[in-house]
Amino acid sequence: MPKGPTNLDQAEDLESECQSYIKNIPLHIAIIMDGNGRWAKKHNLPRLLGHKKGVENIRNVVKLAILNKIQYLTLYAFSTENWGRPVDEVHGLMELLTNVIENETKELHKQNVKINHLGRTKNLSNQLQNAIQEALEVTKYNKGLTLNIAFDYGSRNELIEATKKIIIDNIQPDLLNEALFEKYLYSSSLPDPDLIIRTAGEIRLSNFLLWQAAYSEYHFTKTLWPDFNKTDMKEALSEYNKRKRQFGKISEDVD
Secondary structure, eight states: OOSSOOOHHHHHHHHHHHTTTOOSOOSEEEEEOOOHHHHHHHTTOOHHHHHHHHHHHHHHHHHHHHHTTOSEEEEEEEEGGGGGSOHHHHHHHHHHHHHHHHHHHHHHHHTTOEEEEESOOTTSOHHHHHHHHHHHHHHTTOOSOEEEEEEEEOHHHHHHHHHHHHHHTTOOGGGOOHHHHHTTSTTTTSOOOSEEEEOTTOOSOSSSSTTTTTTOEEEEOOSOGGGOOHHHHHHHHHHHHHOOOOTTSOHHHHO
């Protein structure tokens, strides 16, 4: 989210435009931000510049979420599997995230955004760990949008770590239920996502929020993440508004 031009005016236009067609605004939107590398290739640029462009777009999407009164926004930034990418790319991503957190926390704090981290921290550099901790501390009392950054996150790892903690706490099998299990997840303080958006045309979850997504709605777009804009958000919200969520029940029970 480095400094630079934004599409805030477009976002404000979208807010007024949305009033005419969106009746049900998702409480929680999660986005798999895919396509930075393909965007870079498309523009004959190094992959890291694609990631930089993708990070810049986060600011725009955060503003769209605020203007459309989304209360929770979760962004899948770096998975546990992404460590297998080229060393230079991984190192560049770490530096990029560190700079983003250090440079943007103050502005997000002014916007009453609460920053939250989902995932492991032990594999991150000390500088990045400190930046994350500082961002969490500065914004912890904010009551506006909750922005969750899933970095070094993998859902399978999350479930394994939760199970380990339950064993350590000596929870008896008869006492274990879904509500108790959820308290051991990274997302314990969050509602499950209502809508999961994935960019760049792939149709899969890629180890993202597997437990939490049990009854989420999905929207897949071919738009590459750096190009995701107000039109794509409008399409996703409009599509969500057409869904009838039944949570395993019949329509009469839901109504």
